[in-house]
Amino acid sequence: MSTRAVIAVVDDEELFRTWLSEHLGAAGYTVVEAATGSEALRLVAEESPGLMLLDLRLPDADGLEMVTQLHEIDRDLVVVIVTAYGEVQTAVRAVKAGAYHFLEKPIDLDDLLITIEKGLETQSLRREIAVLREQHRWQFANVEFVGRSLAVRQLAEKLEKVARTESATVLLQGESGTGKDLVARAIHAHSSRKDKPFLEINCTTLPEQLVEAELFGHERGAFTDARERKKGLAELADGGTLLLDEIGDMPLGAQAKLLRFLEDSRFKRLGGTTDIPVNVRVIAATNQNLDRAIGEGKFRSDLYYRLKVVDLFIPPLRERSEDCAPLALYFIERLARDLKREAPTITPEALGVLEAYSWPGNIRELRNVLERALILEDTQEIRPEHLPIEIRGFARPVDGGDDIVQLPADGFRMEDVERSAIEQALTRTEGNVAGAARLLGLSRDTLRYRMKKYELANSHWRSR
Ligand SMILES: Nc1ncnc2c1ncn2[C@@H]1O[C@H](COP(=O)(O)OP(=O)(O)OP(=O)(O)O)[C@@H](O)[C@H]1O
Ligand SMILES: [Mg+2]
Known part of the structure; x- marks a missing residue:
């Protein structure tokens, strides 16, 4: 891609321009030339070169000011300063003013070509990151949903449709940390129920005998500890949404009651005799394979079919690694805001490391890794060395073979x-x-x- 880029050569020495043009042309670049500062500015406006080789000493312009002016015309232009021997100080100032790099005359052709290649690569990655930062976000009321994989785009579409139905039951399946909670909240936030409660019960953390009581409440004296009447979550969530997290761990007794509740939209408190009607959307979430739980007799198949009126599956992050970059940029920005510091950038190499890792803890793990980097590393640029070693080491070749130099998984400069x-x-x-x-x-x-x-x-x- 970069070989088709247009390069502007700006120098008042004609021989030098010709020499450069020939070599750059041979390397596959299209070259445009200018001998003065004003011509250079015109070139940028009219020919939009990707990169400029700029002599700091031009007859009509101050090289340092030129860098600023050029970037006013094209923010993305990569400017490589070409200086005479002994002018390094000025060149360093030009780099501070926004030039990408500088090369000293006499120019080493290899160095020149490598610098151009890298400059153009940086430019295209910068553009890509800018695009990632702006796109691939779905806003469901106050819930932001990030990703650009096909899976995530389809999920966002479905989510919108589901939210519009008033009461359809939803079954969310996905590994731990894939975003089931977030999706449940997004459905609620985007639905007509948004101003009513969103309540959540986790069937794993509650002792078995308490699940039913938590869900449906109890009358006074229903069991030993029931000293007074207590409303359950189904009742408290009236008009809103109830998330049943880790539904795979729900005791069979509670499953039977839940099924009845889903069929009739009414229930009895424990120890109670009157039916209580409520209007609640139930969203069930699980990271288990419910088919297997059914096979093992731990989950009722009739409940399973009743729950999966709408079935949403959230794939693990390792199966949609293209989501890593937009998610990383999103978390860096958000975490930096929380920490009240300026958001660091992240290098393409570091993004590459994130994309190569397998993320057993999925998006939660990704967020934690970035949070750690932001807290512990006082850097304006997150590079591979700021990431935990176990993440960088993933996919590192075990056998070095005959290679003199070992290329680490995250590469090197x-x-x-x-x-x-x-x-x-x-x-x-x-x-x-x-x-x-x-x-x-x-x-x-x-x-x-x-x-x-x-x-x-x-x-x-x-x-x-
Ligand atoms: N697509 C996404 N965009 C932005 N943030 C996300 C996305 N998916 C997940 N997250 C964030 O990742 C973290 C973990 O997500 P969440 O708690 O929803 O996962 P979960 O599937 O419910 O996990 P568990 O099975 O452990 O309960 C949360 O901080 C959530 O906000
Ligand atoms: Mg959860």
Whole structure:
């Protein structure tokens, strides 16, 4: 994709422009040229190049101001400064003003092509992240639902339809942390019941004998501890929505009563004789396989069919990894707001790590990982090293084989590897550039150039 990008070469030296144009053309880029600042501004407006190689010393313009002006025309333009030898200070100021990078003359063609490639890649990822940030959100009243996978889009559509029905019972199935609670709340918030209560009962955490009492209430004296009459959730939720969480763990006795309640919309309190009519939408949620529970005699099949009038399945995050990026951006923004700090960005590499992980705890786990990163890492940019090791280590190859360098699951920056190799070579040769160059298979000039690039030409190595 990047090979078709348009590159603007801005330099008042015609020979240099021609030289660059030829090489960039050979590398598959379309090149446009300008000799002055005003021409450069016109080029950006008319040709919309993706990247500009900009000489800081132009006859009619101040290079630093140029960077700002260029970005006023095109915020996404990648500006690479080309400076004469010894002008590094100015180039650094240009980078602070928003230029992407700088290269010193004489230009090393390999470095140039790598810089262009990376600059364009960063640009396209930045655009992609901007798109992700704005889209892939569904708002159901006060409930925000994030994702761009087909599964999530279909779910959002169904959810809207379900919310519009007044009383249809819903069965939500999905692993722990996939968003069943959220979906239940969204259905309620988007329905005509939204101003009435949304109540929830968790069948796993309640002792068996209390589930019925919690659901349907009891009269005074119904059982030993029943000192007074108590209304159950079914009664309290009248007009609203009742979420029965972990329905797979509901005791069989309560299941029978629930079925009757779903058929008649009325029930008796425990120990009571009068029928109490209520108007409640029931949403049941489970992370168990109810078919299996039925087979094992733990769940009534007639209740199962009654519950799944509308059946919503939320797939685990590992089966829709394209949702990781929009969810991550969403959580970073929200968590930062809660922590009253500026939202850090997240690098494409870190997003790659999130997408590669299997997320047994699903979206809840993703949120926790990001929350940890925001609390513990005081960084403006979340990179792979800010994520827990068990997440980064996922899919790391066990057998190194014959590879000299092991590429970790989350990748690495080629620049870091190059820098580290040069440092090691210089340490081994105690700063002897010729020796280090031999170890690295480089010419002495090339090594010197790279040492300067990585600011490795320090006195420590030069002392010999
Ligand atoms: N699509 C989504 N968009 C935004 N946030 C989500 C989404 N799905 C889940 N979440 C968030 O992830 C967390 C876990 O979701 P939720 O509690 O709804 O999961 P659950 O399926 O009910 O889990 P459990 O089975 O453990 O009860 C919540 O903070 C929820 O707000
Ligand atoms: Mg839940």
